[in-house]
Amino acid sequence: MKYTQGQFMITEKTAIAREIYSFSIACPEVAATACPGQFVHIRAKGFTLRRPISICGIDKEKGTLRIVFEIRGEGTSEIAKLNKGDLIDMLAPLGHGFTVDTTYNKVILIGGGIGTPPMLPLAKTYGNKAITISGFRNASAVILQDDFHSTGATTILCTDDGSAGIHGFVTQPLAELVKKGGIDAVYACGPMPMLKNVAKICKENGIFCEISLEERMACGIGACLGCACRTVRNDNEYFAHVCKDGPVFNAEEVIW
Amino acid sequence: MADLSVKVCGIDFKNPIIPASGVFGYGREYEELFSLNKLGGIATKGTTLHLRTGNLSPRIAETPSGMLNSVGLQNPGIDHFIETELPYLLTKDLVVLANIAGSTPDECAEVAAKLEDTDVHMIELNISCPNVKQGGAAFGTSCEMASEVTKKVRAVTKKPLVVKLSPNVTSIADIAKSVEAAGADAVSLINTLLGMRIDINTGRPVLRNNVGGMSGPAVFPIAVRMVWQVANAVNIPVIGMGGVSSGRDAIELMMAGASAVQVGAAIFTDPYVPVKIIEEMNEWLDSKNIASVKDIIGTVKPW
Numbered sequence: 001m002k003y004t005q006g007q008f009m010i011t012e013k014t015a016i017a018r019e020i021y022s023f024s025i026a027c028p029e030v031a032a033t034a035c036p037g038q039f040v041h042i043r044a045k046g047f048t049l050r051r052p053i054s055i056c057g058i059d060k061e062k063g064t065l066r067i068v069f070e071i072r073g074e075g076t077s078e079i080a081k082l083n084k085g086d087l088i089d090m091l092a093p094l095g096h097g098f099t100v101d102t103t104y105n106k107v108i109l110i111g112g113g114i115g116t117p118p119m120l121p122l123a124k125t126y127g128n129k130a131i132t133i134s135g136f137r138n139a140s141a142v143i144l145q146d147d148f149h150s151t152g153a154t155t156i157l158c159t160d161d162g163s164a165g166i167h168g169f170v171t172q173p174l175a176e177l178v179k180k181g182g183i184d185a186v187y188a189c190g191p192m193p194m195l196k197n198v199a200k201i202c203k204e205n206g207i208f209c210e211i212s213l214e215e216r217m218a219c220g221i222g223a224c225l226g227c228a229c230r231t232v233r234n235d236n237e238y239f240a241h242v243c244k245d246g247p248v249f250n251a252e253e254v255i256w
Numbered sequence: 257m258a259d260l261s262v263k264v265c266g267i268d269f270k271n272p273i274i275p276a277s278g279v280f281g282y283g284r285e286y287e288e289l290f291s292l293n294k295l296g297g298i299a300t301k302g303t304t305l306h307l308r309t310g311n312l313s314p315r316i317a318e319t320p321s322g323m324l325n326s327v328g329l330q331n332p333g334i335d336h337f338i339e340t341e342l343p344y345l346l347t348k349d350l351v352v353l354a355n356i357a358g359s360t361p362d363e364c365a366e367v368a369a370k371l372e373d374t375d376v377h378m379i380e381l382n383i384s385c386p387n388v389k390q391g392g393a394a395f396g397t398s399c400e401m402a403s404e405v406t407k408k409v410r411a412v413t414k415k416p417l418v419v420k421l422s423p424n425v426t427s428i429a430d431i432a433k434s435v436e437a438a439g440a441d442a443v444s445l446i447n448t449l450l451g452m453r454i455d456i457n458t459g460r461p462v463l464r465n466n467v468g469g470m471s472g473p474a475v476f477p478i479a480v481r482m483v484w485q486v487a488n489a490v491n492i493p494v495i496g497m498g499g500v501s502s503g504r505d506a507i508e509l510m511m512a513g514a515s516a517v518q519v520g521a522a523i524f525t526d527p528y529v530p531v532k533i534i535e536e537m538n539e540w541l542d543s544k545n546i547a548s549v550k551d552i553i554g555t556v557k558p559w
Contacts, residue, residue: 003288003289004289043525047318048472048522049318049524074318091527216316218279218521219285219523220524223279223280223284223286224524225315225330226325228309228315228330
């Protein structure tokens, strides 16, 4: 894992939904090595702990990263105060990303709520081989659907209350697609109950499934062992760490 | 350029700055950012006789000017440390303090005995971890237990023995005197203060372990006070720590009586902070025309 820490210029800031912001950040050395599924660890002024935010876009030519994050508490609220032209302090890129296999013909990318952003770089990688299923609470929480569409992916939208797209959870269209067959892999990020159900459907149908997890974190690089996650490796229980062993895990390794 | 070198228990440190046990693993992750050779030393992750998985997550919480952790001594065990991590660290130009812990005084002694034939420079005996049910801070909160575990470890090692003290006691100076009498060559303090946060929306503690150790800038004044009290109570060196996040903090802790300084939570905020602290200490000493950092140890002039 190669990572650096430094101050980088925010080149674009937009509010894309209620309390959800998108930053573009000029950081050529980070963009050069970043992979889909990795995250950046951002310093919030006045706070001891950095905040891990998943990478939503990697433009190696322009040397920029895009992040999309939601205000969850005081730390992310502080980060959201930064504006275009300000410097953002990042330790990045961090973590173990998604396994990309170019021989796959059909993959499903599932994002739930603020778990949707990390699926975008993966959609770009797979292009028209990808079907994206995004789930949100309601129409006003929907983000990134145009971005997914422009990658060439087939997009499916669900909302819990039916105010946009399919009325229901992401597992509904997933189960239908799986039934039709031909799915090589499923990748998912979102709330734990969603990930658990996605993992269950994939396991029952023998489909390769990777999920991206979230945990309260301190160092971000595997030194402090703060972000433990119970997994099974070689038949033994293993306390992996979301920052270094993850955030992306094979769904079958995770003890739910 | 001031002389930053210090000597603790006969061991030469090229500067007094040591990443504290638990924040820095075995150094590998930070070597990606800067050379470990810049550091005076490293206190390695607390290591027990056998592998430990630690506590369930969440193990981390933010607090005003600080944090809580309840990792619970997750570590790969002393054999792995000796075979894999120690040889790597011994190739570096810094002092290696092997932080050890156990559920019983005998386990602590067994771990220390395994290090006796290695080239590790110092042993830091952790009698103050607040996050494990047995041993840990239980040893560090009574003079009798602190003395017993120190004696057991002292009996099996000729290495310089540093005993790491808990601040969760009525009189840390009394505990320090007990471990000095039991054969400790130095003491290090403070470990974390026991704390707790509750998510008022769920009614659940933020940490899965309910309680955890508090660290960060918020605890710094407590560290200064305790280092000062202990330095006045014992005749062995004191290694100070607790909320240090700048060169000025490190100088302050040394004035209070610390011969060397460990840096913990501040590394999470800024991973380069140990290196910056060394630079800042040098600048401050030069600005005051103080030739050696040794000249400031214990120089506070109390009212």
